[in-house]
Amino acid sequence: MSIDVLLNSFVVLFVVVDPIGNAPIFAALTRGASEAERRALAVKGITLSAAILLVFFLVGNGLLSALGIGVPAFRIAGGVLLFLVAIDMVFARQSGLRGATASEREEAQEREDISVFPLAFPLIAGPGAITTVLLMASHGGSWAAYLVRFGIIVVVLGVTLASLLLTARIMQVLGETGTNVIDRLLGLMLAAIAVQFVVDGISGAFGV
Template structure:
Protein backbone atom coordinates (compact mmCIF):
# COMPACT_ATOMS: atom_id res chain seq x y z
CA UNK A 1 0.00 0.00 0.00
CA UNK A 2 0.97 3.62 -0.56
CA UNK A 3 3.02 4.89 2.40
CA UNK A 4 1.30 8.15 3.35
CA UNK A 5 3.52 8.58 6.41
CA UNK A 6 6.67 8.51 4.27
CA UNK A 7 5.02 10.81 1.72
CA UNK A 8 4.19 13.33 4.43
CA UNK A 9 7.63 13.11 5.99
CA UNK A 10 9.50 13.74 2.72
CA UNK A 11 7.08 16.48 1.63
CA UNK A 12 7.28 18.38 4.92
CA UNK A 13 11.07 18.09 5.02
CA UNK A 14 11.41 19.41 1.47
CA UNK A 15 8.88 22.17 2.15
CA UNK A 16 10.86 23.40 5.14
CA UNK A 17 14.18 23.24 3.28
CA UNK A 18 13.02 24.69 -0.07
CA UNK A 19 10.75 27.17 1.74
CA UNK A 20 8.43 28.47 -1.03
CA UNK A 21 7.16 31.45 1.05
CA UNK A 22 10.71 32.46 1.93
CA UNK A 23 11.86 32.09 -1.67
CA UNK A 24 9.08 34.36 -2.95
CA UNK A 25 10.71 37.73 -2.15
CA UNK A 26 14.01 36.57 -3.65
CA UNK A 27 12.19 35.45 -6.80
CA UNK A 28 10.40 38.81 -7.03
CA UNK A 29 13.66 40.72 -6.57
CA UNK A 30 15.54 38.74 -9.23
CA UNK A 31 12.74 38.90 -11.82
CA UNK A 32 11.59 42.49 -11.28
CA UNK A 33 11.60 44.78 -14.30
CA UNK A 34 10.80 42.02 -16.75
CA UNK A 35 7.52 41.59 -18.68
CA UNK A 36 4.87 39.56 -16.88
CA UNK A 37 5.06 36.79 -19.48
CA UNK A 38 8.80 36.47 -18.92
CA UNK A 39 8.34 36.37 -15.15
CA UNK A 40 5.72 33.64 -15.47
CA UNK A 41 8.00 31.66 -17.73
CA UNK A 42 10.82 32.01 -15.22
CA UNK A 43 8.53 30.69 -12.49
CA UNK A 44 8.03 27.36 -14.22
CA UNK A 45 11.58 27.27 -15.59
CA UNK A 46 13.01 27.61 -12.08
CA UNK A 47 10.67 24.89 -10.87
CA UNK A 48 11.58 22.54 -13.73
CA UNK A 49 15.30 23.14 -13.21
CA UNK A 50 14.94 22.37 -9.52
CA UNK A 51 12.90 19.25 -10.27
CA UNK A 52 15.44 18.10 -12.85
CA UNK A 53 18.38 18.54 -10.48
CA UNK A 54 16.54 16.85 -7.63
CA UNK A 55 15.52 13.95 -9.89
CA UNK A 56 19.07 13.41 -11.16
CA UNK A 57 20.52 13.36 -7.65
CA UNK A 58 17.66 11.23 -6.42
CA UNK A 59 18.44 8.62 -9.04
CA UNK A 60 22.23 8.73 -9.00
CA UNK A 61 23.30 11.37 -6.48
CA UNK A 62 25.57 9.26 -4.32
CA UNK A 63 27.25 7.72 -7.36
CA UNK A 64 27.84 11.15 -8.93
CA UNK A 65 29.39 12.58 -5.77
CA UNK A 66 31.52 9.47 -5.19
CA UNK A 67 32.76 9.52 -8.80
CA UNK A 68 33.75 13.19 -8.54
CA UNK A 69 35.23 12.70 -5.09
CA UNK A 70 32.97 15.41 -3.67
CA UNK A 71 31.61 15.16 -0.14
CA UNK A 72 28.22 16.48 0.94
CA UNK A 73 29.81 19.17 3.16
CA UNK A 74 31.84 20.41 0.18
CA UNK A 75 28.64 20.64 -1.85
CA UNK A 76 27.01 22.66 0.91
CA UNK A 77 29.90 25.12 1.19
CA UNK A 78 30.07 25.60 -2.59
CA UNK A 79 26.34 26.24 -2.80
CA UNK A 80 26.54 28.65 0.12
CA UNK A 81 29.34 30.66 -1.49
CA UNK A 82 27.37 30.96 -4.74
CA UNK A 83 24.29 32.16 -2.86
CA UNK A 84 26.41 34.65 -0.91
CA UNK A 85 27.65 36.24 -4.15
CA UNK A 86 24.06 36.67 -5.35
CA UNK A 87 23.05 38.10 -1.96
CA UNK A 88 25.83 40.70 -2.10
CA UNK A 89 24.60 41.80 -5.53
CA UNK A 90 21.10 42.26 -4.15
CA UNK A 91 22.32 44.18 -1.11
CA UNK A 92 24.56 46.52 -3.08
CA UNK A 93 22.03 47.14 -5.83
CA UNK A 94 24.12 45.60 -8.60
CA UNK A 95 21.17 43.42 -9.59
CA UNK A 96 19.37 46.61 -10.64
CA UNK A 97 21.81 47.15 -13.49
CA UNK A 98 20.48 45.90 -16.86
CA UNK A 99 23.84 44.38 -17.78
CA UNK A 100 23.70 42.25 -14.64
CA UNK A 101 20.39 40.50 -14.99
CA UNK A 102 18.37 41.52 -18.04
CA UNK A 103 20.21 39.16 -20.38
CA UNK A 104 20.69 36.41 -17.82
CA UNK A 105 18.13 33.74 -17.11
CA UNK A 106 18.06 33.82 -13.32
CA UNK A 107 15.53 30.98 -13.40
CA UNK A 108 18.45 28.63 -14.00
CA UNK A 109 21.02 30.13 -11.59
CA UNK A 110 20.55 31.05 -8.80
CA UNK A 111 16.79 30.28 -8.55
CA UNK A 112 16.61 26.73 -9.88
CA UNK A 113 20.06 25.84 -8.58
CA UNK A 114 21.27 26.30 -5.84
CA UNK A 115 18.44 28.26 -4.18
CA UNK A 116 15.62 25.76 -4.73
CA UNK A 117 17.58 22.61 -5.51
CA UNK A 118 20.23 23.36 -2.94
CA UNK A 119 22.47 20.99 -0.99
CA UNK A 120 19.87 20.56 1.75
CA UNK A 121 17.18 19.40 -0.66
CA UNK A 122 19.65 17.24 -2.58
CA UNK A 123 20.88 15.48 0.55
CA UNK A 124 17.30 14.94 1.74
CA UNK A 125 16.29 13.32 -1.54
CA UNK A 126 19.42 11.15 -1.75
CA UNK A 127 18.82 9.79 1.74
CA UNK A 128 15.07 9.32 1.21
CA UNK A 129 15.59 7.34 -2.00
CA UNK A 130 18.34 5.22 -0.42
CA UNK A 131 16.16 4.37 2.59
CA UNK A 132 13.04 3.60 0.55
CA UNK A 133 12.31 -0.12 0.52
CA UNK A 134 10.05 -1.54 -2.16
CA UNK A 135 8.01 0.03 -4.98
CA UNK A 136 5.37 1.59 -2.72
CA UNK A 137 7.90 3.49 -0.63
CA UNK A 138 9.70 4.67 -3.75
CA UNK A 139 6.36 5.82 -5.14
CA UNK A 140 5.69 7.76 -1.95
CA UNK A 141 9.09 9.48 -2.10
CA UNK A 142 8.80 10.51 -5.74
CA UNK A 143 5.16 11.57 -5.29
CA UNK A 144 6.23 13.86 -2.45
CA UNK A 145 8.94 15.36 -4.66
CA UNK A 146 6.47 15.96 -7.50
CA UNK A 147 3.80 17.52 -5.26
CA UNK A 148 6.42 19.72 -3.58
CA UNK A 149 7.47 21.17 -6.92
CA UNK A 150 3.84 21.73 -7.91
CA UNK A 151 3.37 23.76 -4.72
CA UNK A 152 6.59 25.59 -5.47
CA UNK A 153 5.45 26.56 -8.97
CA UNK A 154 2.05 27.75 -7.75
CA UNK A 155 3.72 29.89 -5.07
CA UNK A 156 6.12 31.54 -7.52
CA UNK A 157 3.50 31.89 -10.24
CA UNK A 158 0.98 33.76 -8.12
CA UNK A 159 3.55 35.75 -6.15
CA UNK A 160 3.86 37.96 -9.25
CA UNK A 161 0.62 39.64 -8.19
CA UNK A 162 2.61 41.21 -5.35
CA UNK A 163 4.74 43.23 -7.78
CA UNK A 164 1.64 44.93 -9.19
CA UNK A 165 0.71 46.07 -5.69
CA UNK A 166 4.03 47.24 -4.26
CA UNK A 167 5.25 49.02 -7.44
CA UNK A 168 8.89 50.01 -8.09
CA UNK A 169 9.62 51.44 -4.65
CA UNK A 170 8.40 48.29 -2.98
CA UNK A 171 10.49 46.16 -5.31
CA UNK A 172 13.65 48.00 -4.21
CA UNK A 173 12.74 47.36 -0.58
CA UNK A 174 12.02 43.69 -1.28
CA UNK A 175 15.34 43.42 -3.12
CA UNK A 176 17.32 44.68 -0.13
CA UNK A 177 15.40 42.50 2.32
CA UNK A 178 15.91 39.54 0.00
CA UNK A 179 19.64 40.21 -0.02
CA UNK A 180 19.71 40.08 3.77
CA UNK A 181 17.62 36.91 3.85
CA UNK A 182 19.66 35.20 1.16
CA UNK A 183 22.96 36.16 2.82
CA UNK A 184 21.75 34.60 6.07
CA UNK A 185 20.75 31.42 4.22
CA UNK A 186 24.14 31.33 2.50
CA UNK A 187 26.12 31.81 5.72
CA UNK A 188 24.08 29.11 7.48
CA UNK A 189 24.65 26.75 4.57
CA UNK A 190 28.41 27.40 4.68
CA UNK A 191 28.41 26.89 8.46
CA UNK A 192 26.56 23.58 8.07
CA UNK A 193 29.11 22.48 5.50
CA UNK A 194 32.03 23.40 7.75
CA UNK A 195 30.37 21.57 10.63
CA UNK A 196 30.06 18.55 8.36
CA UNK A 197 33.80 18.66 7.67
CA UNK A 198 34.56 18.86 11.39
CA UNK A 199 32.22 16.03 12.39
CA UNK A 200 33.22 13.91 9.41
CA UNK A 201 29.77 13.83 7.76
CA UNK A 202 29.95 12.51 4.18
Protein backbone atom coordinates (compact mmCIF):
# COMPACT_ATOMS: atom_id res chain seq x y z
CA MET A 1 0.00 0.00 0.00
CA SER A 2 1.34 3.40 -1.01
CA ILE A 3 2.18 6.23 1.35
CA ASP A 4 -0.50 8.35 -0.33
CA VAL A 5 -3.23 5.84 0.56
CA LEU A 6 -2.04 5.58 4.16
CA LEU A 7 -1.84 9.36 4.51
CA ASN A 8 -5.31 9.63 3.01
CA SER A 9 -6.64 7.09 5.53
CA PHE A 10 -5.10 9.00 8.43
CA VAL A 11 -6.46 12.37 7.28
CA VAL A 12 -9.99 11.04 6.70
CA LEU A 13 -10.20 9.25 10.06
CA PHE A 14 -8.70 12.23 11.90
CA VAL A 15 -11.15 14.65 10.28
CA VAL A 16 -14.18 12.40 10.83
CA VAL A 17 -13.38 11.65 14.48
CA ASP A 18 -12.63 15.38 14.89
CA PRO A 19 -10.65 15.42 18.16
CA ILE A 20 -10.65 19.22 18.43
CA GLY A 21 -14.34 19.59 17.57
CA ASN A 22 -15.31 17.06 20.24
CA ALA A 23 -13.61 19.08 22.98
CA PRO A 24 -16.41 21.66 23.48
CA ILE A 25 -19.06 18.92 23.35
CA PHE A 26 -17.20 16.91 25.99
CA ALA A 27 -16.89 20.06 28.11
CA ALA A 28 -20.65 20.62 27.93
CA LEU A 29 -21.49 17.00 28.73
CA THR A 30 -19.16 16.91 31.76
CA ARG A 31 -20.03 20.34 33.16
CA GLY A 32 -19.86 20.15 36.96
CA ALA A 33 -17.68 17.01 36.97
CA SER A 34 -14.31 16.98 38.73
CA GLU A 35 -11.05 16.67 36.83
CA ALA A 36 -10.68 13.06 37.98
CA GLU A 37 -14.20 12.21 36.81
CA ARG A 38 -13.58 13.83 33.41
CA ARG A 39 -10.36 11.87 33.06
CA ALA A 40 -12.09 8.58 33.86
CA LEU A 41 -14.94 9.29 31.42
CA ALA A 42 -12.48 10.22 28.66
CA VAL A 43 -10.39 7.06 29.11
CA LYS A 44 -13.46 4.81 29.22
CA GLY A 45 -15.01 6.51 26.18
CA ILE A 46 -11.82 6.13 24.12
CA THR A 47 -11.45 2.49 25.18
CA LEU A 48 -14.99 1.68 24.06
CA SER A 49 -14.49 3.64 20.82
CA ALA A 50 -11.32 1.67 20.10
CA ALA A 51 -13.18 -1.60 20.62
CA ILE A 52 -15.96 -0.56 18.22
CA LEU A 53 -13.65 0.70 15.46
CA LEU A 54 -11.16 -2.16 15.70
CA VAL A 55 -13.94 -4.78 15.49
CA PHE A 56 -15.28 -3.19 12.31
CA PHE A 57 -11.74 -2.89 10.92
CA LEU A 58 -10.97 -6.55 11.57
CA VAL A 59 -14.26 -7.92 10.18
CA GLY A 60 -14.61 -5.31 7.43
CA ASN A 61 -13.71 -7.42 4.41
CA GLY A 62 -15.63 -10.43 5.69
CA LEU A 63 -18.68 -8.30 6.41
CA LEU A 64 -18.70 -6.78 2.91
CA SER A 65 -18.28 -10.21 1.33
CA ALA A 66 -21.06 -11.73 3.45
CA LEU A 67 -23.41 -8.95 2.39
CA GLY A 68 -22.40 -9.28 -1.24
CA ILE A 69 -21.16 -5.68 -1.41
CA GLY A 70 -18.34 -4.93 -3.81
CA VAL A 71 -15.52 -2.56 -2.85
CA PRO A 72 -16.43 -0.02 -5.60
CA ALA A 73 -20.04 0.14 -4.40
CA PHE A 74 -18.95 0.64 -0.82
CA ARG A 75 -16.50 3.36 -1.81
CA ILE A 76 -19.30 5.22 -3.57
CA ALA A 77 -21.64 4.85 -0.58
CA GLY A 78 -18.85 5.73 1.86
CA GLY A 79 -17.89 8.77 -0.19
CA VAL A 80 -21.47 10.04 -0.18
CA LEU A 81 -21.77 9.55 3.59
CA LEU A 82 -18.45 11.28 4.27
CA PHE A 83 -19.50 14.15 1.99
CA LEU A 84 -22.59 14.64 4.17
CA VAL A 85 -20.32 14.66 7.25
CA ALA A 86 -18.17 17.29 5.51
CA ILE A 87 -21.24 19.47 4.90
CA ASP A 88 -22.07 19.32 8.62
CA MET A 89 -18.51 20.40 9.43
CA VAL A 90 -18.48 23.27 6.91
CA PHE A 91 -21.74 24.63 8.31
CA ALA A 92 -20.57 23.97 11.92
CA ARG A 93 -23.58 21.92 12.86
CA GLN A 94 -24.13 18.61 14.61
CA SER A 95 -26.31 15.86 13.18
CA GLY A 96 -26.74 12.14 13.76
CA LEU A 97 -23.89 11.52 11.30
CA ARG A 98 -21.10 13.06 13.35
CA GLY A 99 -22.59 13.61 16.79
CA ALA A 100 -25.59 13.27 19.01
CA THR A 101 -28.88 14.83 18.01
CA ALA A 102 -30.54 17.45 20.22
CA SER A 103 -32.80 14.87 21.87
CA GLU A 104 -29.84 12.55 22.42
CA ARG A 105 -27.83 15.34 24.06
CA GLU A 106 -30.78 16.09 26.37
CA GLU A 107 -30.90 12.42 27.34
CA ALA A 108 -27.13 12.39 27.88
CA GLN A 109 -27.33 15.35 30.27
CA GLU A 110 -29.45 13.19 32.57
CA ARG A 111 -26.86 10.39 32.64
CA GLU A 112 -24.05 10.18 35.15
CA ASP A 113 -21.92 8.08 32.78
CA ILE A 114 -21.72 9.58 29.29
CA SER A 115 -18.70 7.49 28.25
CA VAL A 116 -20.76 4.93 26.30
CA PHE A 117 -23.50 7.22 25.01
CA PRO A 118 -22.99 9.70 23.51
CA LEU A 119 -19.18 9.90 23.89
CA ALA A 120 -18.05 6.55 22.44
CA PHE A 121 -21.06 6.36 20.12
CA PRO A 122 -21.91 8.45 18.19
CA LEU A 123 -19.43 11.26 18.99
CA ILE A 124 -16.19 9.32 18.41
CA ALA A 125 -17.01 5.95 16.85
CA GLY A 126 -20.04 7.17 14.93
CA PRO A 127 -21.31 6.19 11.46
CA GLY A 128 -18.67 8.30 9.70
CA ALA A 129 -15.78 6.77 11.64
CA ILE A 130 -17.13 3.23 11.18
CA THR A 131 -17.50 3.83 7.44
CA THR A 132 -13.93 5.11 7.31
CA VAL A 133 -12.41 2.05 9.01
CA LEU A 134 -14.45 -0.23 6.73
CA LEU A 135 -13.03 1.65 3.74
CA MET A 136 -9.55 1.24 5.23
CA ALA A 137 -10.12 -2.50 5.59
CA SER A 138 -11.42 -2.77 2.01
CA HIS A 139 -8.01 -1.76 0.60
CA GLY A 140 -6.64 -5.20 1.49
CA GLY A 141 -2.88 -5.68 1.24
CA SER A 142 -0.23 -7.43 3.32
CA TRP A 143 -0.18 -7.96 7.08
CA ALA A 144 2.27 -5.08 7.31
CA ALA A 145 -0.26 -2.78 5.62
CA TYR A 146 -2.97 -3.93 8.04
CA LEU A 147 -0.70 -3.25 11.00
CA VAL A 148 0.04 0.26 9.73
CA ARG A 149 -3.67 1.00 9.32
CA PHE A 150 -4.28 -0.49 12.76
CA GLY A 151 -1.66 1.95 14.03
CA ILE A 152 -3.46 4.84 12.30
CA ILE A 153 -6.62 4.05 14.26
CA VAL A 154 -4.67 3.89 17.52
CA VAL A 155 -2.88 7.19 16.82
CA VAL A 156 -6.09 9.05 15.97
CA LEU A 157 -7.80 7.75 19.11
CA GLY A 158 -4.71 8.69 21.11
CA VAL A 159 -4.89 12.26 19.82
CA THR A 160 -8.61 12.29 20.64
CA LEU A 161 -7.92 11.16 24.20
CA ALA A 162 -5.33 13.93 24.59
CA SER A 163 -7.87 16.44 23.26
CA LEU A 164 -10.50 15.29 25.77
CA LEU A 165 -8.04 15.44 28.65
CA LEU A 166 -6.98 18.96 27.60
CA THR A 167 -10.54 20.17 26.92
CA ALA A 168 -10.32 23.08 29.37
CA ARG A 169 -7.11 24.42 27.83
CA ILE A 170 -8.38 23.98 24.27
CA MET A 171 -11.52 25.95 25.08
CA GLN A 172 -9.44 28.70 26.68
CA VAL A 173 -7.21 29.02 23.62
CA LEU A 174 -9.67 28.46 20.76
CA GLY A 175 -13.12 28.96 22.20
CA GLU A 176 -16.28 27.96 20.33
CA THR A 177 -15.47 30.19 17.35
CA GLY A 178 -11.95 28.85 16.97
CA THR A 179 -13.06 25.22 16.97
CA ASN A 180 -15.75 26.02 14.39
CA VAL A 181 -13.18 27.67 12.10
CA ILE A 182 -10.93 24.60 12.30
CA ASP A 183 -13.94 22.34 11.69
CA ARG A 184 -14.84 24.28 8.55
CA LEU A 185 -11.32 24.01 7.15
CA LEU A 186 -11.17 20.29 7.86
CA GLY A 187 -14.66 19.90 6.38
CA LEU A 188 -13.51 21.36 3.06
CA MET A 189 -10.63 18.88 2.98
CA LEU A 190 -12.96 15.98 3.81
CA ALA A 191 -15.41 17.02 1.07
CA ALA A 192 -12.68 16.80 -1.57
CA ILE A 193 -11.52 13.39 -0.30
CA ALA A 194 -15.12 12.12 -0.22
CA VAL A 195 -15.63 13.14 -3.85
CA GLN A 196 -12.44 11.28 -4.75
CA PHE A 197 -13.83 8.15 -3.05
CA VAL A 198 -16.93 8.38 -5.25
CA VAL A 199 -14.83 8.93 -8.40
CA ASP A 200 -12.62 5.92 -7.53
CA GLY A 201 -15.69 3.81 -6.83
CA ILE A 202 -17.29 4.69 -10.16
CA SER A 203 -14.00 4.04 -11.98
CA GLY A 204 -13.70 0.64 -10.30
CA ALA A 205 -17.32 -0.31 -10.99
CA PHE A 206 -17.24 0.56 -14.69
CA GLY A 207 -13.58 -0.18 -15.34
CA VAL A 208 -12.88 3.40 -16.44
